[in-house]
Amino acid sequence: xxxxxxxxxxxxxxxxxxxxxxxxxxxxxxxxxxxxxxxxxxxxxxxxxxxxxxxxxxxxxxxxxxxxxxxxxxxxxxxxxxxxxxxxxxxxxxxxxxxxxxxxxxxxxxxxxxxxxxxxxxxxxxxxxxxxxxxxxxxxxxxxxxxxxxxxxxxxxxxxxxxxxxxxxxxxxxxxxxxxxxxxxxxxxxxxxxxxxxxxxxxxxx
Amino acid sequence: xxxxxxxxxxxxxxxxxxxxxxxxxxxxxxxxxxxxxxxxxxxxxxxxxxxxxxxxxxxxxxxxxxxxxxxxxxxxxxxxxxxxxxxxxxxxxxxxxxxxxxxxxxxxxxxxxxxxxxxxxxxxxxxxxxxxxxxxxxxxxxxxxxxxxxxxxxxxxxxxxxxxxxxxxxxxxxxxxxxxxxxxxxxxxxxxxxxxxxxxxxxxxxxxxxxxxxxxxxxxxxxxxxxxxxxxxxxxxxxxxxxxxxxxxxxxxxxxxxxxxxxxxxxxxxxxxxxxxxxxxxxxxxxxxxxxxxxxxxxxxxxxxxxxxxxxxxxxxxxxxxxxxxxxxxxxxxxxxxxx
Numbered sequence: 001x002x003x004x005x006x007x008x009x010x011x012x013x014x015x016x017x018x019x020x021x022x023x024x025x026x027x028x029x030x031x032x033x034x035x036x037x038x039x040x041x042x043x044x045x046x047x048x049x050x051x052x053x054x055x056x057x058x059x060x061x062x063x064x065x066x067x068x069x070x071x072x073x074x075x076x077x078x079x080x081x082x083x084x085x086x087x088x089x090x091x092x093x094x095x096x097x098x099x100x101x102x103x104x105x106x107x108x109x110x111x112x113x114x115x116x117x118x119x120x121x122x123x124x125x126x127x128x129x130x131x132x133x134x135x136x137x138x139x140x141x142x143x144x145x146x147x148x149x150x151x152x153x154x155x156x157x158x159x160x161x162x163x164x165x166x167x168x169x170x171x172x173x174x175x176x177x178x179x180x181x182x183x184x185x186x187x188x189x190x191x192x193x194x195x196x197x198x199x200x201x202x203x204x205x206x
Numbered sequence: 207x208x209x210x211x212x213x214x215x216x217x218x219x220x221x222x223x224x225x226x227x228x229x230x231x232x233x234x235x236x237x238x239x240x241x242x243x244x245x246x247x248x249x250x251x252x253x254x255x256x257x258x259x260x261x262x263x264x265x266x267x268x269x270x271x272x273x274x275x276x277x278x279x280x281x282x283x284x285x286x287x288x289x290x291x292x293x294x295x296x297x298x299x300x301x302x303x304x305x306x307x308x309x310x311x312x313x314x315x316x317x318x319x320x321x322x323x324x325x326x327x328x329x330x331x332x333x334x335x336x337x338x339x340x341x342x343x344x345x346x347x348x349x350x351x352x353x354x355x356x357x358x359x360x361x362x363x364x365x366x367x368x369x370x371x372x373x374x375x376x377x378x379x380x381x382x383x384x385x386x387x388x389x390x391x392x393x394x395x396x397x398x399x400x401x402x403x404x405x406x407x408x409x410x411x412x413x414x415x416x417x418x419x420x421x422x423x424x425x426x427x428x429x430x431x432x433x434x435x436x437x438x439x440x441x442x443x444x445x446x447x448x449x450x451x452x453x454x455x456x457x458x459x460x461x462x463x464x465x466x467x468x469x470x471x472x473x474x475x476x477x478x479x480x481x482x483x484x485x486x487x488x489x490x491x492x493x494x495x496x497x498x499x500x501x502x503x504x505x506x507x508x509x510x511x512x513x514x515x516x517x518x519x520x521x522x523x524x525x526x527x528x529x530x531x532x533x534x535x536x537x538x539x540x541x542x543x544x545x546x
Contacts, residue, residue, distance in 0.1 A: 060316045
């Protein structure tokens with residue numbers, strides 16, 4: 001009787017602890033491997049403004065309370081589900097669906113240092129890149145300028161090429177809010193936000 | 207002398223109703239706040255004409271509810287935000303003590319992350335309240351408790367209907383192991399893992415996901431699993447034996463100041479307190495311990511008002527059978543006879 005108890009208790013405790021880790025295990029197992037289908041559409045997954053630069057530091061600092069999403073006026077902040085793996089429940093912005101308007105409420109609301117209040121021109125969510133082989137004015141398929149007119153930072157972030165009034169060019173002031181991605185009328189979204197750390201210079205192809 | 211017929215109105219007998227009111231209020235807030243947020247986004251966009259009929263319904267209801275209090279919903283309704291994991295009340299941020307603890311554990315694996323005092327301080331109010339009132343969060347605030355207690359009622363109905371529900375005895379110390387495992391797991395994976403197995407963190411988040419983002423996440427599945435665990439394995443088994451936050455609150459509230467204690471002179475050994483205690487404690491034999499969450503259910507059911515609050519740093523030692531009970535009277539009958 002005593003030996004049975006002695007055996008049962010650790011086994012039960014072990015089973016309970018193993019069961020407690022199941023959600024994490026499932027989220028890791030079910031996470032898509034590569035960029036396919038929905039993941040490819042979510043290529044432009046950004047962190048909210050003021051997020052810690054180091055991705056691991058952000059994942060560790062974020063407690064997943066969801067308050068940043070709950071104060072977001074355009075409701076652009078979504079949360080990683082199983083696609084996030086270990087970063088499940090951390091906030092993301094899918095610029096192509098709904099982009100950040102840089103109101104700064106999420107930075108004020110975040111209880112942790114994951115989102116730190118940052119002045120607008122010091123925010124770094126990434127930097128826009130334009131695919132010039134697809135963008136309508138760049139391939140002479142008409143005039144557009146939607147990205148230039150929506151940009152909240154104006155000419156220091158994106159402007160037209162001098163000798164062609166409708167071909168957009170990304171400038172050094174771009175902070176990667178993604179409004180240009182949201183507004184781009186081209187179905188393949190030839191404008192997207194790249195990570196600045198990856199050596200992006202602000203624009204592609206010269 | 208004890209006179210049950212002339213018992214005065216005792217407020218503490220009604221605290222359990224106040225507790226149910228608080229639990230319902232917290233849960234209602236957690237359901238309402240996502241709708242408040244939706245309303246704020248509609249109002250901020252100045253786009254009533256573009257809303258779908260269902261969105262208009264939300265807008266109209268929320269406008270009717272909040273209209274008397276604010277002219278500028280987009281700004282003013284930011285006053286209360288968040289959930290029981292972390293919330294903002296008029297820019298005062300309050301977090302669950304497990305949140306900074308889990309964050310510290312997760313941050314250990316990231317050298318660039320510095321220790322963040324402002325966040326730790328958001329847990330100060332709950333920590334102080336827990337040191338004074340013990341696990342009161344579990345009994346009075348936790349949104350999961352409301353559902354778990356309803357689940358207990360369901361179990362009682364099932365038992366009444368002749369269906370066997372689980373009533374296993376599990377070791378209460380398992381939850382300290384779960385807390386430790388959760389923190390070690392957070393440290394190893396570098397993300398706040400404990401938030402995924404902690405119902406008060408899950409519920410607020412999942413309600414927000416369901417209302418504002420269009421669907422429940424994995425946490426809802428986990429929470430349903432805990433409900434089934436409570437139903438099929440052990441009554442309130444999750445809170446009592448597994449919950450990592452409950453473990454932390456129990457540790458913080460071990461030397462709590464406010465305790466329920468039994469007045470042995472008024473006790474008649476009816477054992478209703480033991481039957482009603484959701485946490486399976488033993489008020490009848492003065493067995494409260496660090497698990498007691500001061501929920502006052504035992505006070506409410508006690509027919510002789512023998513259970514009261516007291517300010518002490520430790521429980522009373524076992525006081526023996528109640529003086530109004532048969533056992534005590536049988537033991538002391540010869541003495542009473544001599545006196546008579």
